[in-house]
Amino acid sequence: MSAQPQRGRLSTLAAAYVIARRDFVATLWSRSFIFFLLGPLFPVFVSTMAGSIGSQVEQTIDAPQIGLMMQARDVDAMLSAQAALARDLGDDVPELVVIRRLKPGESGDPHTALADRRVNGGNLSAIISGTPAAPVLTGTRERITASHGAVALIAARASGHGPNVVPKVALSATATSTAAQNHSRIITAQAAQTLLFLLTMLLAGMVLSNLVEEKGNKIIEILAAAIPMDAVFLGKLFAMLAVSLVGIGVWAVAGGVIHMVGGSALPSLTAPAVGWPLFLLLGVAYFSMAYLVLGAIFLAIGSLASTVREIQTLNMPVTMMQLVVFFFASYAMARQGTMVEAAAILVPFSSPFAMLARAAIHPEIWPHLAALGWQALWVAIFIRGGAALFRKRVMQSGPATRSAKRRGLIAALRHPRG
Amino acid sequence: MMRFGLGEARVASNGTADGTRPLAIEARGLVKRFDGFTAVDGVDLSVPEGSIYGILGPNGAGKTTTLRMLLGIIDPDLGVRRVLGHERPGDVAHTIGYLPEERGLYPAMKAYEAIAFLGALRGLPMAEGRRRGKALLEEHGLGYAIDRQIRQLSKGMAQQVQLLGTLVHQPRLVVLDEPFSGLDAINQGKLEQMIRGLAAGGTTVIFSTHVIAHAERLCDEVAIIAGGRVPFAGPVDVARDRIPAQVRLETRQADGPWRATLPADTRHEGRYWLFSLPDTGIEPLLRAVIEGEAGILSLSIERAGLHDAFVAIAGEAAARALIENAPEEVA
Numbered sequence: 245m246s247a248q249p250q251r252g253r254l255s256t257l258a259a260a261y262v263i264a265r266r267d268f269v270a271t272l273w274s275r276s277f278i279f280f281l282l283g284p285l286f287p288v289f290v291s292t293m294a295g296s297i298g299s300q301v302e303q304t305i306d307a308p309q310i311g312l313m314m315q316a317r318d319v320d321a322m323l324s325a326q327a328a329l330a331r332d333l334g335d336d337v338p339e340l341v342v343i344r345r346l347k348p349g350e351s352g353d354p355h356t357a358l359a360d361r362r363v364n365g366g367n368l369s370a371i372i373s374g375t376p377a378a379p380v381l382t383g384t385r386e387r388i389t390a391s392h393g394a395v396a397l398i399a400a401r402a403s404g405h406g407p408n409v410v411p412k413v414a415l416s417a418t419a420t421s422t423a424a425q426n427h428s429r430i431i432t433a434q435a436a437q438t439l440l441f442l443l444t445m446l447l448a449g450m451v452l453s454n455l456v457e458e459k460g461n462k463i464i465e466i467l468a469a470a471i472p473m474d475a476v477f478l479g480k481l482f483a484m485l486a487v488s489l490v491g492i493g494v495w496a497v498a499g500g501v502i503h504m505v506g507g508s509a510l511p512s513l514t515a516p517a518v519g520w521p522l523f524l525l526l527g528v529a530y531f532s533m534a535y536l537v538l539g540a541i542f543l544a545i546g547s548l549a550s551t552v553r554e555i556q557t558l559n560m561p562v563t564m565m566q567l568v569v570f571f572f573a574s575y576a577m578a579r580q581g582t583m584v585e586a587a588a589i590l591v592p593f594s595s596p597f598a599m600l601a602r603a604a605i606h607p608e609i610w611p612h613l614a615a616l617g618w619q620a621l622w623v624a625i626f627i628r629g630g631a632a633l634f635r636k637r638v639m640q641s642g643p644a645t646r647s648a649k650r651r652g653l654i655a656a657l658r659h660p661r662g
Numbered sequence: 663m664m665r666f667g668l669g670e671a672r673v674a675s676n677g678t679a680d681g682t683r684p685l686a687i688e689a690r691g692l693v694k695r696f697d698g699f700t701a702v703d704g705v706d707l708s709v710p711e712g713s714i715y716g717i718l719g720p721n722g723a724g725k726t727t728t729l730r731m732l733l734g735i736i737d738p739d740l741g742v743r744r745v746l747g748h749e750r751p752g753d754v755a756h757t758i759g760y761l762p763e764e765r766g767l768y769p770a771m772k773a774y775e776a777i778a779f780l781g782a783l784r785g786l787p788m789a790e791g792r793r794r795g796k797a798l799l800e801e802h803g804l805g806y807a808i809d810r811q812i813r814q815l816s817k818g819m820a821q822q823v824q825l826l827g828t829l830v831h832q833p834r835l836v837v838l839d840e841p842f843s844g845l846d847a848i849n850q851g852k853l854e855q856m857i858r859g860l861a862a863g864g865t866t867v868i869f870s871t872h873v874i875a876h877a878e879r880l881c882d883e884v885a886i887i888a889g890g891r892v893p894f895a896g897p898v899d900v901a902r903d904r905i906p907a908q909v910r911l912e913t914r915q916a917d918g919p920w921r922a923t924l925p926a927d928t929r930h931e932g933r934y935w936l937f938s939l940p941d942t943g944i945e946p947l948l949r950a951v952i953e954g955e956a957g958i959l960s961l962s963i964e965r966a967g968l969h970d971a972f973v974a975i976a977g978e979a980a981a982r983a984l985i986e987n988a989p990e991e992v993a
Binding site for chain 2: 253254258259262266270273457462463464465466467468469470471472
């Protein structure tokens with residue numbers, strides 16, 4: 245055989261493509277991919293797990309406030325009456341917030357105030373206007389129907405007539421309220437977060453399986469000798485990303501067929517604040533970021549393990565961590581605009597979840613560009629760090645020392661094989 | 663001489679072993695430690711281009727770690743290496759073929775695809791790799807296995823497929839880590855032929871082994887490694903010459919004044935006298951024996967084998983470890 249090479253060394257990207265192509269084809273024809281396709285069945289399990297958090301979110305969102313838009317003297321009377329009733333009846337009395345104290349002769353427009361999301365952070369279910377003797381309750385039909393009894397009680401006490409003379413509450417229905425819209429969007433956000441969590445969990449598991457295979461068949465050393473370890477990492481990560489996009493495509497087709505068959509009998513989600521097209525685009529972007537960060541960690545940690553059993557042992561805490569991240573992001577979703585939400589956005593693991601929820605609730609786009617940049621930075625850091633750890637740990641020779649075996653993974657880290 | 667980087671390590675600027683022959687690999691003062699344990703301790707190597715070079719030592723001597731440093735899989739803590747003229751082996755990865763000690767292929771891949779994939783890692787286009795993979799399998803009598811998955815092949819066959827994958831991109835330098843382990847006698851012989859063929863075609867072959875017979879039969883030069891150090895590196899003949907040839911003299915007479923002329927290290931076994939060839943040569947001694955009428959029945963001078971050289975250079979303990987670890991050798 246002659247020794248006349250005609251080619252140059254593969255670039256990192258070209259080498260990553262070679263790895264990705266192999267992994268993509270191999271995974272697509274593996275049992276793991278079938279499990280991945282069956283993934284949509286898991287939400288039943290996940291929603292059971294997330295039930296408590298979900299209900300907490302629900303409660304927080306279900307406690308919208310009723311605004312007051314009355315003469316100043318009437319506002320004070322209504323607030324006093326509400327406080328007195330709350331002392332007697334507890335939490336069943338709706339909370340009142342002052343939207344506007346009208347000057348004598350001045351009038352306000354409850355419909356405009358309800359439509360304005362800036363008023364009270366958008367968490368208004370209805371607005372009371374008029375006077376305590378003749379209150380007008382403006383809001384969506386379901387909200388004013390649910391609240392008008394309590395409002396009548398408050399107005400009765402505020403007007404000083406006592407509980408036996410209850411004024412008639414005039415109802416003024418609007419098409420929707422910001423609170424109702426928020427509530428619907430929160431449901432959309434929750435669904436998106438759950439799907440994102442499900443996808444990343446499945447994908448990270450597949451990356452681990454792939455690494456187990458690689459370690460089991462000893463090919464990793466051949467890869468390390470031929471191409472940069474960064475390329476191995478990138479190839480494996482992006483192969484799984486491509487696999488997941490195929491899976492999502494299959495789901496989309498299946499979902500489309502089900503929708504055509506099921507039609508209006510199926511429940512539908514409220515459109516997210518940024519609109520469906522952009523929301524789906526952001527969903528893919530945030531899924532990619534969440535998966536790449538987690539996948540890099542899985543690959544790095546997986547490189548520390550020598551056996552399938554060790555991989556399984558490592559898998560458990562990492563899966564628990566994924567659950568914690570998911571619950572944290574769900575918790576933060578119910579606290580929009582707080583430090584909790586900011587923390588969820590900044591922490592690289594929860595950031596994609598928190599931002600996807602934000603896309604469902606808030607229409608601003610620029611925070612997503614900033615968040616994607618921030619997450620991309622962390623993806624790069626994790627891939628670099630993971631590759632370095634992988635290279636350091638995996639490429640040693642000979643059997644593990646007795647002490648390394650005895651002291652497990654941490655010892656193995658400190659005493660690589662030689 | 664030109665100084666590179668770390669410590670006292672130096673690499674010849676002309677890249678030659680003796681100033682005339684180009685070197686495929688030069689290494690000076692390679693050191694690798696793993697958390698206090700020194701796996702490789704100041705290894706120097708000069709592998710001439712087109713040669714067959716053996717790294718000979720028992721298990722745990724540092725052979726694999728040395729090869730991994732030469733290939734850039736791990737970096738040395740100290741020392742420098744130059745592979746095919748490059749200080750970063752990764753820069754010439756496309757001209758190197760590597761068969762690691764722990765063999766491995768994807769079980770679901772077909773034989774020819776596995777070869778193509780190994781070639782693709784070294785920059786060979788997949789289509790060309792598939793074509794060459796099929797041709798190589800046919801050429802080496804494995805044509806019937808072209809479409810078989812690796813998991814359907816025997817261990818020895820899979821090993822051959824991997825070896826072909828190591829060569830499919832026509833490398834200038836082939837590095838084989840314990841290539842004979844796991845092969846039966848027939849396939850060991852085939853591999854020896856293949857290695858000779860590669861070298862004849864100008865490819866440099868460096869392999870590690872703990873089987874002296876392979877190194878002795880194949881290598882132009884060897885590095886003897888024990889305890890992470892290389893006490894000898896150079897031509898096999900030079901290693902052998904470290905020990906004087908052994909003289910085996912058979913005489914009719916058991917005693918006589920001629921006995922005083924025998925060297926001090928002489929042993930007497932039956933009618934045989936065994937001693938090292940004196941520095942002065944055999945002629946003066948023979949003259950004395952003939953004149954003393956000892957009656958010479960037979961005389962043989964045996965050059966030392968590589969095993970004896972290994973014992974003399976690396977010590978008895980290393981030699982024992984080598985023998986204990988050695989698999990069944992080719993007859």
